[in-house]
Amino acid sequence: MKKKKTIIKPQKTFSFDDIREIWAYKDLLYYFTWRDIKVRYKQTAIGVLWALIQPVSTMIIFSVVFGNFAKIPSDGIPYPIFVYTGLLLWQFFSSSLGAVTSCLVGNQSIITKVYFPRLIIPLSATLTNLVDFAIASVILIIMMFYYGYVPNLLGILILPLLVLISFLAAFGIGLFFASLNVRYRDVRYALPFVMRIMMYVTPVIYPASMVGKYSKILAINPMTGVIKAARAALLGNAPINWLLLIISTAACMILVFFGLIYFKKTERIFADIV
Numbered sequence: 697m698k699k700k701k702t703i704i705k706p707q708k709t710f711s712f713d714d715i716r717e718i719w720a721y722k723d724l725l726y727y728f729t730w731r732d733i734k735v736r737y738k739q740t741a742i743g744v745l746w747a748l749i750q751p752v753s754t755m756i757i758f759s760v761v762f763g764n765f766a767k768i769p770s771d772g773i774p775y776p777i778f779v780y781t782g783l784l785l786w787q788f789f790s791s792s793l794g795a796v797t798s799c800l801v802g803n804q805s806i807i808t809k810v811y812f813p814r815l816i817i818p819l820s821a822t823l824t825n826l827v828d829f830a831i832a833s834v835i836l837i838i839m840m841f842y843y844g845y846v847p848n849l850l851g852i853l854i855l856p857l858l859v860l861i862s863f864l865a866a867f868g869i870g871l872f873f874a875s876l877n878v879r880y881r882d883v884r885y886a887l888p889f890v891m892r893i894m895m896y897v898t899p900v901i902y903p904a905s906m907v908g909k910y911s912k913i914l915a916i917n918p919m920t921g922v923i924k925a926a927r928a929a930l931l932g933n934a935p936i937n938w939l940l941l942i943i944s945t946a947a948c949m950i951l952v953f954f955g956l957i958y959f960k961k962t963e964r965i966f967a968d969i970v
Contacts (some may be wrong), residue, residue: 711899717813728820733827747828751787755780762901771903771933777839782900782923785837788829789862789919790891796870796885800878805967814963822867845947851929858922861948865918871959878966899923915943
């Protein structure tokens with residue numbers, strides 16, 4: 697009696713079946729995430745302190761150069777905590793985007809041998825950076841106590857939403873770049889350059905109010921509304937600009953939509969050319 701062959705083909709479009717499949721493989725998602733966390737800090741002398749060194753050192757440099765020398769305004773907020781609030785979310789976004797972009801090429805040995813939902817790999821790459829974000833957030837809490845900022849209830853409740861938007865923005869853009877990176881390895885060289893440009897069109901080192909009427913154009917960048925809302929909610933320098941946040945959220949959802957479409961469209965060739 698002949699054995700039946702089972703041929704597994706990825707769907708060309710994203711559907712609820714993909715969500716159910718990811719849930720069915722949730723243990724694998726946990727394994728990939730935990731593996732990446734362990735690999736990141738394996739054989740390091742100071743371990744998780746690396747999650748603090750980058751944002752804190754960047755904050756110090758920016759405070760000296762842009763806060764003291766360039767005298768960039770900070771909406772009445774001490775510049776160190778002003779820039780650190782922006783850096784915290786921006787570095788979570790940029791680190792996640794970089795990790796998602798390289799995740800398929802970095803896991804080529806697994807992709808070419810075993811079937812599993814490919815979306816698990818970029819998801820785990822993004823989840824891994826949540827650990828660094830949580831560790832670096834401790835410094836922000838300390839700075840808030842030092843400068844005398846106490847967030848209200850709304851500020852505490854909206855923070856998970858802002859982290860989720862940052863998460864989805866990095867995931868959506870990363871899906872597109874990860875799929876592109878499988879075909880063209882130039883992407884890994886171009887991405888750091890693109891990210892440096894994006895940081896300067898995002899209100900990380902300057903307030904969104906500095907660009908005046910053009911702030912709504914900048915809101916197309918999803919991190920603009922996120923960072924501005926985070927400062928308003930946590931530091932209370934201004935009311936939350938809900939319109940700006942809605943624009944950024946809408947831009948984020950569009951990026952996720954197109955990222956998923958392109959990822960699913962190219963998924964069937966990953967194992968052949970990765």
